Amino acid sequence: MKTVAILGGGPAGSSAAERLARGGLKTILLDEKLAWEKPCGGGLTYKAYSQYRYLIDNDSPKRLVNDTFLASTKAGAVKMSLAHPLVIYSRYDLNRMLLERAEAAGVQIEQERVMHIDRESNGWKIRTRHGNIQADYCVVATGARNPLRSVGTQYTAQDTMYALGYYVPTKQNHIDIQFLAGLEGYIWVFPRAGHLSIGICGKGESAQCLRARLERYMDEKSISRKEATFYGHMLPALEGRAWRNNRLAGDGWIAVGDAGGLVDPITGEGLYYAIRSGDLASQVLLADVEPHRREDQYRQTINRDFALDLLYGAMLAKRVFSGVVLFGAVPNRMIEFMRRSPRFCEIMQDLFAGTQPYLELKNRLLKNLNGTLHEILMSFFFRKLVFGETRV
Numbered sequence: 001m002k003t004v005a006i007l008g009g010g011p012a013g014s015s016a017a018e019r020l021a022r023g024g025l026k027t028i029l030l031d032e033k034l035a036w037e038k039p040c041g042g043g044l045t046y047k048a049y050s051q052y053r054y055l056i057d058n059d060s061p062k063r064l065v066n067d068t069f070l071a072s073t074k075a076g077a078v079k080m081s082l083a084h085p086l087v088i089y090s091r092y093d094l095n096r097m098l099l100e101r102a103e104a105a106g107v108q109i110e111q112e113r114v115m116h117i118d119r120e121s122n123g124w125k126i127r128t129r130h131g132n133i134q135a136d137y138c139v140v141a142t143g144a145r146n147p148l149r150s151v152g153t154q155y156t157a158q159d160t161m162y163a164l165g166y167y168v169p170t171k172q173n174h175i176d177i178q179f180l181a182g183l184e185g186y187i188w189v190f191p192r193a194g195h196l197s198i199g200i201c202g203k204g205e206s207a208q209c210l211r212a213r214l215e216r217y218m219d220e221k222s223i224s225r226k227e228a229t230f231y232g233h234m235l236p237a238l239e240g241r242a243w244r245n246n247r248l249a250g251d252g253w254i255a256v257g258d259a260g261g262l263v264d265p266i267t268g269e270g271l272y273y274a275i276r277s278g279d280l281a282s283q284v285l286l287a288d289v290e291p292h293r294r295e296d297q298y299r300q301t302i303n304r305d306f307a308l309d310l311l312y313g314a315m316l317a318k319r320v321f322s323g324v325v326l327f328g329a330v331p332n333r334m335i336e337f338m339r340r341s342p343r344f345c346e347i348m349q350d351l352f353a354g355t356q357p358y359l360e361l362k363n364r365l366l367k368n369l370n371g372t373l374h375e376i377l378m379s380f381f382f383r384k385l386v387f388g389e390t391r392v
């Protein structure tokens with residue numbers, strides 16, 4: 001293989017391109033917009049920047065935020081100081097930084113819209129507005145709204161959710177996460193350099209309903225929309241069956257990031273999986289793998305690395321937002337447990353850092369159950385004795 005075309009220059013495409021070029025392959029990246037403010041919270045977890053240090057060790061504008069408030073209408077708010085901050089970028093800054101790294105590694109970057117791709121006996125013909133480009137292999141990184149129908153994940157309505165919000169030119173030093181009754185999703189307030197990204201994501205609700213919920217929240221918090229800019233986009237949230245049938249690779253192509261549905265179905269975290277899948281795709285393409293085995297090898301690598309965990313997350317998602325535990329809604333109980341149990345707080349810290357796999361969550365919760373319940377009861381009886389409180 002001599003030439004690889006990267007279709008799309010978001011975090012997935014630019015990460016794959018950088019590594020392929022560093023590995024010695026001629027790499028062409030095509031993106032219709034290049035660095036742009038892609039609708040996003042822009043939050044990167046510890047899991048992402050501890051593995052890819054350049055995500056934190058750079059001069060690009062960003063915020064490192066530790067203080068986080070989790071709240072639900074019924075249980076109120078609880079503060080959690082993250083052991084590892086969330087690193088929050090504007091997507092223009094993040095995309096620009098990643099594209100500059102790719103360019104410095106030797107990637108040929110073109111601002112072009114890919115109109116169509118045709119499989120040919122010896123590779124691909126890529127049609128753009130300004131002519132055709134030949135490549136031996138394609139990495140599909142065109143995001144959740146991939147317009148190329150023959151490659152990448154095929155989304156059904158159940159496998160996506162709306163995510164929308166506002167960039168608000170105001171300041172705040174902490175993160176807010178708000179759970180809402182009846183919503184399989186949440187509201188976030190992420191402080192960025194110079195503004196906030198306030199948004200909502202939710203499965204099974206129209207964009208109109210989500211927007212109304214978010215605007216009600218902003219009004220309650222007195223967050224003005226006067227100077228704010230609205231944004232909205234599709235967020236992949238594959239259901240269990242879709243993970244198993246996911247079209248992640250095919251003859252002569254591999255899909256990375258949102259174009260391959262690689263997003264955490266509970267939190268909506270996609271940046272890490274975009275960068276990670278770009279990295280893993282490039283490792284497979286650079287390795288000495290027989291051409292007809294490349295796609296299988298990629299699928300297996302992705303499954304081993306994180307996709308099985310995300311599949312399990314897809315099965316948990318409904319229970320996390322709409323389930324009931326000890327006669328109360330899970331988000332309410334989560335907040336109440338955090339107030340009363342340091343052990344439970346540690347688990348939440350790790351979930352926020354991205355270091356607690358969903359596959360091992362049940363075991364960890366069960367292992368800690370006795371201690372957690374003990375802490376909750378002790379804290380309840382202490383409050384009852386000292387303050388005369390009776391609510392659990």
Ligand SMILES: Cc1cc2nc3c(=O)[nH]c(=O)nc-3n(C[C@H](O)[C@H](O)[C@H](O)COP(=O)(O)OP(=O)(O)OC[C@H]3O[C@@H](n4cnc5c(N)ncnc54)[C@H](O)[C@@H]3O)c2cc1C
Pocket residue numbers: 007008009010011012013030031032033034038039040041042043044112113114115141142143144145146147163164165199232233234235256257258259263268269270271272274
């Ligand atoms: C509202 C919202 C909030 C989010 N918040 C977070 C968050 O806080 N943290 C997190 O980890 N994840 C978050 N995500 C998910 C995250 O934004 C995505 O997972 C991530 O952007 C995926 O990167 P990507 O490179 O795969 O795709 P994208 O970032 O979408 O990049 C795709 C690129 O392809 C280009 N492109 C598309 N079609 C063509 C074409 N035909 N020709 C040429 N170029 C093309 C586009 O211009 C774009 O630059 C959020 C998503 C949404 C919608």
